[in-house]
Amino acid sequence: MFNQFIDKLQKIANPIANKLNSTKEFVAIRDGMIATTPVTIVGAVGILMANLPFLDKFAPNVNTFLVNFFSQLGTISIGMLTVTILIAVANSYSEQLKINKLYGIIVSFLSFLVISNFSYKGAGEVAGKAVEKLSVANVIPTALFSAQGIFPALITTIISLKIYHYFIKRDITIKLPDAIPENVTKSFTSIIPMFVVLLFFLVVRFGFSLTPYGYFSDFMYQMFTQPLLALGDSIWAIAIFILIQQLLWFFGIHGANVVGVVWRPILLTMMAANLDAYNTGHALPYIVSLTFWEVYSGVFNFAIPLTLIFGCKSERAKSMGKFSWIPSIFLVHEPFMYGLPVVMNVYMFIPFIFVYLLQFFLVYGLAVLHIAPIPVVPVPWTTPIILSGFISTNFNIMGSLIQILLIVVGFFGYLPFVKAMDKQFLKEEQGL
Incomplete structure (x- = not known):
């Protein structure tokens, strides 16, 4: 019965995702948004250098120089983000x-x-x-x-x-x-x-x-x-985006790319607003942004290779965990997504969706309670876990600790399901 349910979902999801991926407008927006990454990273470096923590306390002259020297870099790059996006999308769409x-x-x-x-x-x-x-x-x-x-x-x-x-x-x-x-x-x-x-x-x-x-x-x-940004800052709207993304991934479709056509412009706009506020010393208007998403949600799936290494006995599971954990540190999860696989794996269906949601609700709640620092400084998406949490929160160690907490929660959330899968792998290896 569960397999029939999966088949029905696949028949619904695949045509929609394939249609979106082949639509010129969606491809142009997706590729154009991705092309702006260097600009946001360069601007982030300027903002980071102009806001180094504690420097004003023990080296005020150096701090003043850095603020005056680097602040315009953030203003020009992030402050002109619309122009950059327009050029990138227009270039991509013209090519299409x-x-x-x-x-x-x-x-x-x-x-x-x-x-x-x-x-x-x-x-x-x-x-x-x-x-x-x-x-x-x-x-x-x-x-x-x-x-x-x-x-x-x-x-x-x-x-x-x-x-x-x-x-x-x-x-x-x-x-x-x-x-x-x-x-x-x-x-x-x-x-x-x-x-x-x-x-x-x-x-x-x-x-x-x-x-x-x-x-x-x-x-x-x-x-x-404004309504889209309000939607993007709604925990329930984000949960729906996550649900769609994870379902698509489960069926072998790159969920982040498909959902990102709609989702990424919203997150990017919120990121720019947060950076503007941060650069001018104002309170951050949004909890979730593109930086928040990449820094925190990027670590959610890292728990999977860890459970394969430390929670499994079969050679198949252990070898896949050992093979995929290093790429996963750099947020490259495809090796275990397609190699284990997670895709179309009935054992992984429930945790892949609901453990991911649990991790998101946890970090969102901790951010609301001001326990989890809000990542504001963009970092390259392949920045290693722990380091990304530290840099993106302006060298706040709590950013790294929250990432570790999310990995631990994910580990124990996935463990019973991975163990059930591992038992089946063992039977196959033993010829039973």
């Missing part, structure tokens, strides 16, 4: 559509600027004096290029390139004689499609100017970005 990548990036960026609010209203400073209600026109607010602008940028990029591709594909372009150099021909080819795209977004801009929102970017932030 087989259009000129340079002009794809240009038309996407210009479209985003057209629908954006070039004004600022709020508290500020004029001639060294604080002003509670300040209104400035013809400026680009920095918030537009940081966390606040990510979702408007993604939507305008996809729409603008779809329109652009429509005209290019149907050859609705200016045509020049063959004798004209190719680089000149390419630039003229883009004129009509680019004009139509920007005209479309000018109409959108005008339409929103007649509404209470004023601008498409402001509408997106209030009606789309």
Whole structure:
């Protein structure tokens, strides 16, 4: 009966996952998001160096120098994250559509600027004096290029390139004689499609100017970005994402890649908001972010090879544990996922989903209680366990200790199920 249940789930999950993985828009967003990793890491180094713990106590002059020297690195990279994402996604989507990548990036960026609010209203400073209600026109607010602008940028990029591709594909372009150099021909080819795209977004801009929102970017932030971030910070919404991710993994589909198409932009936006707050000395607005997810959830599955080594007697299980534990330290879990396998293994179905959820609820609760430090400094996803918890929490040893706790919980959660599987392996090895 359990096998029939698994078969039914597989028939539902596989077509959906395969469809998402083959959709150009999803692939572009996924690949574009991944491509921004170097920028966030470089920015994190700047923020880390500008916020070294205790340095202001015993070397204030050195601390002041580091703050002044490195703070702009974080501001430029994280503060301009929307631009980086837009360029990366536009580049990837242009490649998917087989259009000129340079002009794809240009038309996407210009479209985003057209629908954006070039004004600022709020508290500020004029001639060294604080002003509670300040209104400035013809400026680009920095918030537009940081966390606040990510979702408007993604939507305008996809729409603008779809329109652009429509005209290019149907050859609705200016045509020049063959004798004209190719680089000149390419630039003229883009004129009509680019004009139509920007005209479309000018109409959108005008339409929103007649509404209470004023601008498409402001509408997106209030009606789309804020609800998504509230969803992303909801423990129950995260639990649903985890459930879907683990189910897909169980069926042999890379769950993180599929779910990440929707999930990663939300986490990345929350990470940027946390970094902005951290860099300016404010309280972190979110518990969960991309950094939190990679640092803490990345260790959840490390318990599996440990149970194989220390909780099993069969040669098959022990050898797989010994083979896979070192890659798993660097969050490369595929060796035991497909080698044991965890995939389609009825013994692992329950713990793979519910132990993972238990570990998440535990670390989330500890973070709410201010026991688990919230990782804020991005580290490369292959940073070894323990070290990642230490660095990402600004050299807080509790980050490493929480990772160890999660591994211990996972070990004892998996142990009875792994032992049951090991008994079957032993019978097979003994020919029983």
